[in-house]
Amino acid sequence: MLKKLVLILGLILATSTHAQFYKQGNFVTDLEQGIIWLRCSLGQRWDPTKDQCQGEAMRLSHAEIDQAILQANEQLGGKWRLPSLAELEGIVCLECPAPKIDKNIFPNTASEPYWTSEANWIAPRSRWSVSFMTGLKYGRFFPQQQLAVRLVSDR
Template identity: 35%
Template sequence: MRLLILGCLFWSFAAMSQTCLVDFDAATQEEEFLDNGDGTATDLSLGLMWMRCSLGQTWQNETCEGDASELSWQQALQAAHGYQYADKLGWRVPNIKELASLTERKCVRPAINELFFPNTPSDDFWTSTPSVMDHERAWVVAFFNSSNSIKDKKLFVFTRLVRNLD
């Protein structure tokens, strides 16, 4: 039986589609999010508004289209400064706690609720949280498996923006 399960998981990974455990409570409940109808979703429990797409993608036909941009940490922070989306300002790179709140621990490739955040790359995303121990590094959240780590700020990583509610 274990071999069958491992085989199924391997096949799922090879197909590069999201795999979720059935008998595992979801970390992000669908009731926690409100679809704003403009390419954003509001996390009602945290009072945050998220861009549904990664930077570089566009919200069209109820999904994220195109390729997400990979930016250095400084480029991500600069891109967020003054960014206007959905007729709103105040977008920023989320801190590690905020970004980690989007992870869906019961799923991998990507480890996120695809209903609200479709076509999310299964890779690292920048947070605004710098490393305390090494000023050349900052925290990332991996939407491959919902882990986090620190990366060199000069590496090119994906970014999703957030803003506080008005």
């Protein structure tokens, strides 16, 4: 009986996670956080026939990200930006195997750190990232280092 209850609770958790997101091709609306995510990492392209992100995630420094955001704004419209630490942590799936993210919502995500927009308040020269290998946040990367990027836009 206890095993059945755990399985049922696990199913409820998985279902509620899916209810947070509304997929629309290359975009996904995060209803809980009130933002829109690009489903693919920068450097990847959306393949609607396979419902999949194709290619490899680019690794960019913060200076390079500024140029990438300008291009995203031109090509996709809207105002794209790096996610905050809380926003990026909000799409981590700790129950998932690496990458620690719902692969149905965010396909082909790299199992590595992704940049956030926030400086580390303890070590201000460093920036926060979230690793989709571990699901944990790290505040040890310098802005000139190159990490993977996923962009977000306010609704």
